Amino acid sequence: MPSRRSILKGVLTGLITAPFVKPQIALAKAPYAAVQSPGFYRLKIGSAEVTALSDGTIPLPLAKLYTNTSEQHAQSALNDAFLPETVPTSVNAFLVNTGERLVLIDAGTGGYLGPSLGKLVSNIEASGYKVGDIDDVVLTHIHTDHSGGLMSNGKRTFPNATLRVNEREAKFWLSRENAEAATGIVKQHFSEADQCVAPYVEARKFEIFGDSQAPVPGLGSILYAGHTPGHSAITLESEGQKIVFWGDITHGEILQFDEPGVAIEFDIDQKAAVAARDLAFKEAVEGKYLVAGAHIAFPGIGHVRTDSTNYDWLPVNYS
Template sequence: MELTRRHALAGAAAIATAPLLSAAPTKAAAPIADKQAPSYYRYKVGDIQVTVVSDGKNVFKLEDSFITNAKKDEVNAALVKAFMPPDMMTIHFAPLVINTGGKLVVIDTGNGAVSKANSKGANGLFADNFVAAGFDPKAVDLVVISHFHGDHVNGLLTADGAPAFPNAEVLVPATEWKFWMDDGEMSRAPAGRMQGLFKNNRNIFEAGLKKKVTPYEWGKEVAPGLLAVETVGHTPGHTSYVLSSGSGKVFIQSDVTNNPNPFATNPGWHAFFDQDGDVAEKTRRRVYDMVVAEKLQVQGFHYPFPGLGNVEKDGGGYRVVPAPWNPTI
């Protein structure tokens, strides 16, 4: 319909007589949020339900010593290629909760309450997100530990030093237990980080848990559907897992790599926290060749959240393709 002169004049008059809008600033409909929602993500492997529970992340300045056999310029180039900022490194942490239907199983426990306070809530969030995901620490049957680094074992204790999962049996790799509980190994540990790890592990397992742990062997099920797999190098007893149910299967890699950028794309690079860099590299290549050949999905403790992905060969390295987010379980 054409706009007639009469309509135009009527509209102009209406505008002229309308009250002026208030000059006062408008208020937002809702306050700006200052934190994320609790971070957890669920998926199924056959009849077993997996809940990935974020423990947060650690962001720190990249030092020359972080990757022991690569130049900082090379590392920065790899970070930029992966759309990550240069001169900075981000490490993610994601323990798992496995509900087999008959057992509630936790795999690794995050950085713990002290780290939550020290990092001002950047990490050490596993306990909070665990409860937010609907779990009760008293209902956990088993806690399975992959290796004895602080970001995996510190969450075994609460802020006041009590067991975080009071009714759970704590399962640890037999080789890992033997190494860290050996007084001779502790006496030979280099000053600094290694001595600190021995002290921390003794505090957790001897003082906090009072040695109430059960060592397990590789090649055996440690929980229903959860097979322990030797993946040494990162530590002497470092362990990964194959979770199987029905036709479903996922490889839980623990610390075979840290953040896949740059450690999957450059599997020959050695991180300073790999206790034996050469062995860790051989393990990394062996494991990733296996998951590529068998087309196994991989759950990575240090992958960006929620850490489930698929791996493919990419030149001399590997590319991790994140699994699509599924809004249903």
């Protein structure tokens, strides 16, 4: 009978004399997952629920678009914040559930501004709601990046919603005389406003609200005219808490907080827009309430405080 020692000796001899065979290891090369997670962020304001919704981002050469400054200075400020020459700029909308009604504040871009945008409907659904659930759509103003999503494939995107717009904003953008007199990109904005807003008017699903008046029960507004004639922030207060949905008080969260006097080419009345921004900043600092910006990096919600240079943006702490 072979001993344990002879068996081990034979095994070792075989290992030494046998040719080395490199092990074959199969490595799975996964493709890049280029898609972000669904763009929504939820928080409570008192008893109300607020859902920030991303419509996507659009690459903008902000330094070239800012006015009342030089392109070189603006780009230097953006570079100091680690931002490139073409800045991925957020387009945000906000859904408010008061417990009595579901209100969408701004409607995104729809199919107007390219494939990196137009994500609003999919993010509404990802957040647990459906477009048919929305009772009201309130616009801060009628620029295409806020109203383009009102229509989808020739139909109203929000079939059960009433569209609500500040009165002077509606009069400006729905005026045939103003549209005929407009030039350049503004003329295009008039055409797009007609395409997106008129179907709600025709369906008798359109209402206006006065300056700094309530667009719907449970929400208020503040007229911050300048960016457009009826540009209005929308306010929500509940159980001692407050948030103000700014619309386009700022474009980005870097330069205009340090230098509120910097305007942007999109402002219809740049001087008035600067005055509105200064007032909005002061009121946000004094009130210590949350603000939500349409073009501040998603979710676009935070506080404003003063600092050594002027104002400072503090994004909401994730929770």
